[in-house]
Amino acid sequence: MDKICLVSSTGGHLAQLKQIIPILSNYNYFVVTEFNKMSDNNNKEEKYYLKQQERKNILFLYCALYNIIISIYIILRERPSIIISTGAGAVIPICLFGKLMGSKLVFIESFAKISTPTLTGKILYRFSDRFYVQWEQLIKYYPNSVYRGTIY
Template sequence: MITEKNETTISLQKQYDVSYLVQQERKNIFFPIIFFINIVLSFWYVLKVRPKYIISTGAGAVIPFCIFGKILGSKLIFIESFAKVQTPTITGRVLYRFADKFYVQWEELLSVYEKAEFKGRLY
């Protein structure tokens, strides 16, 4: 499992094999540096793990990981955020082009993502 390191995800390492990306916020003055670190970490993790499938619900930190995975042959399944009802996330807009399967949790977003599927809400 690859995820951002934060208070919510720290406890996952007790149950799962977890590798962490640095949590990034676009408004943080150090965002460019943190994003670069995440690009390097993502490249390393993809080479190390060689995932057959990548399933993501986003946050921008995963964009490089997903793209590197696609380049190396991973299938990408993206689930757009439950919090976005009518407008897409930045991560969704970027990864829509790369995703093998793209799911939205609100029917309203089908007008934004023509190839997306709505199967109901996941959480």
């Protein structure tokens, strides 16, 4: 059976990712997100935590390096066949390393981005096996994307 990795930063990205968990009840999946009060709930799914990674933070490089190392560890340990992500920046290492190791990559562009693309979306678009936009006007930035409406 396929193992699915659900990966996102916290906040709205994690809230979007949680919207698809109910359709995965018959699959073996785990969640990778940043650690904070929102992500630290007692749900039944297996979780791994990344460090919160904000580009304007003075510790950005340290957090990014930590996230690269933990992402490699997670991919080697879990060997997911599919990675589904809603962004943001902290997810890039796990998505790229997973892709390098043979995982299929599905990216869902953020619900909050109505008319312009995200930096994470622009990076991962090139590597995604399936790329979804939640607003039809984003197709002009991602011509091979799929629009199926929003996940809310």
